[in-house]
Amino acid sequence: MSDANNFVRWYDSRPKLSQAARLLFTFPDEIKSIISEAVLIIADREFRQDEKERHIRSLGYEKILALHKSKSRRREYDENQHLHQAMNYLYLLSEDNREFMAEHILKMVRYIQHYLETCMITQTAPSLDEIAEITTLYIKSGDESVKLFLKNLRHEFCEKLLDGKEPTINDPLLAMLDSIAKQDSSGMRLSKLD
Numbered sequence: 001m002s003d004a005n006n007f008v009r010w011y012d013s014r015p016k017l018s019q020a021a022r023l024l025f026t027f028p029d030e031i032k033s034i035i036s037e038a039v040l041i042i043a044d045r046e047f048r049q050d051e052k053e054r055h056i057r058s059l060g061y062e063k064i065l066a067l068h069k070s071k072s073r074r075r076e077y078d079e080n081q082h083l084h085q086a087m088n089y090l091y092l093l094s095e096d097n098r099e100f101m102a103e104h105i106l107k108m109v110r111y112i113q114h115y116l117e118t119c120m121i122t123q124t125a126p127s128l129d130e131i132a133e134i135t136t137l138y139i140k141s142g143d144e145s146v147k148l149f150l151k152n153l154r155h156e157f158c159e160k161l162l163d164g165k166e167p168t169i170n171d172p173l174l175a176m177l178d179s180i181a182k183q184d185s186s187g188m189r190l191s192k193l194d
Helices: 015-026 029-047 049-056 061-072 081-092 095-121 128-141 143-161 172-181
Strands: none
Touching (some): 029 081
């Protein structure tokens, strides 16, 4: 077997981090940028830039060489500048801090997936501004604010589909959208994320 077959990317060392990275890579560049900017804000808030710089002295040869090589921009995530910065930041964090950040990435990805599913079902064009609002709310106010924002959007989208009529609690479309909002693509209820 060749070395290429045995090569494991640094983010594949933990399943949750690997899942977060792979899901993030599936989005279009604009959404990758929005999520990556949010990752950088959360990481800066939680771990502070000065701590990151303090650890550079003790990174070791392999990590310093990998950061230097990242300038060649050959990795899957190097084409998007924001994603490149976020992934390099994650690379510098400890394993435990990477795991912590992976949880945040997965939550943001799930909320954006719910938003996109709602747009698809209601035949509403997705908006980058609304996606950015989801990540901003998540950063500033947490899960409950995002859930409320998405609930209000579902209500608004249903109202548009009903030609301006107020949807009722028993409206089948609203019930279906609420059901989708409670589960992610793997069937895990969002309440388990809290």
